[in-house]
Amino acid sequence: MTAHVRLPHPLPVDDATHRAFLTDVVAGLSADPKSIPPKYFYDERGSQLFEAITRTPEYYPTRTETGILTARAAEIAAFIPSDAALVEFGAGALTKVRILLGAAPVHAFVPVDISETFLLGQAARLSREIPGLQVLPVVADVMAAFPLPAEIAARPKVGFFPGSTIGNFEPHEATAFLRHAGTLLGPGARLILGVDLVKDPDVLVAAYNDAAGVTAEFNLNLLRRINRELGANFDLGAFWHRAVYNRELHRIEMHLASKTRQRVRVDGRCFEFRRGETIHTENSYKYTPELFRTLAAGAGWRVATTWTDPQAWFAVHALTLD
The missing domain is CATH 3.40.50.150 (Vaccinia Virus protein VP39)
Known part of the structure; x- marks a missing residue:
């Protein structure tokens, strides 16, 4: 029998999805504490990295x-x-x-x-x-x-x-x-x-801090995507991956922590980071x-x-x- 795959039409670069991405990133970096929705992990590279995480x-x-x-x-x-x-x-x-x-x-x-x-x-x-x-x-x-x-x-x-x-x-x-x-x-x-x-909790924390650093690269890839698609200037070397277990809420929290005091521009807007300040990127309840x-x-x-x-x-x- 002949295979049947219906392919959706490709999305234009300046479509509603791109605008929503920009809106969510700007809103998240303007908030206190800073956060970005985890759905934006999954560009092509992010999807590949997640599959690599599952094999650690x-x-x-x-x-x-x-x-x-x-x-x-x-x-x-x-x-x-x-x-x-x-x-x-x-x-x-x-x-x-x-x-x-x-x-x-x-x-x-x-x-x-x-x-x-x-x-x-x-x-x-x-x-x-x-x-x-x-x-x-x-x-x-x-x-x-x-x-x-x-x-x-x-x-x-x-x-x-x-x-x-x-x-x-x-x-x-x-x-x-x-x-x-x-x-x-x-x-x-x-x-x-x-x-x-x-x-x-030790089993949980280890699962989100693999020794090979794949989860860290997955987390940092979010900043790489923002740079590429939203005209930002994040220095990936100035942030580090942090994953901890919140016992009270029964969840793993993933963050990107700033190694130093710095400023980052996204689509012409400037955002300041204190040393140690984080972007909360994901929870896993x-x-x-x-x-x-x-x-x-x-x-x-x-x-x-x-x-x-x-x-x-x-x-x-x-x-x-x-």
Whole structure:
């Protein structure tokens, strides 16, 4: 059967996405404390670096979740209706979804990601690997409203959100995402979602401070992207990667800390940094199973089944709409 990949139109350089990037960066650097939304990590280089992070020895979430998906593939496949459309939010390299596609009778696959070049390359590769699968990539921010392809309108829909990416959202944002996903997928929808669990802080801190420095390069690449796309003059050597565990809020916090007092220009605007001042670039919340069930219920979802690894480091939840 001939492969089917529908490619979205490329975005112009001065489009709304670029303007939103500039607006968010200027607002974030003007705030106290300074911060930039983590979705802007994922230009093509950032997406490649994240995939490299998942292969570091310290970063347990990917291999742990992959182990759960592999061990429980038959049970998870039974949760997916026959001839469904599978919609992956924040698709990335499409590594984990291959496990589900190999086990479940999925008719169409809709990978959704903000990084266009990376997404289209991965979607084309998957289509070559599975020529009978209809692959319909969508370039979008998963937190924003976007339409699903018309080709899947009549099919049962199952969402897939692996990697504990939901942990990067503030709790109110996570609730908003779950509500948005329910509305997007529609009545009778199901959702398979990965969540990192609360555990020994030493394990958590090591996962975001790998010895090879890949996570540090990933964090600093955000400044490189701002320089390239927004006309900024960040000196990457004047900042360092900092990741710590906030015990009270059960989250890892990633920052870029200024090594010295300095000024940085972005699109003609000047921003001052004190020595030690940081740009807060990402949170990664960790949940207990009980806390996540409460969060899901608040967004209209019910946890039908939960699968974990033997160490209870990670959970894959199967959700249904109430």
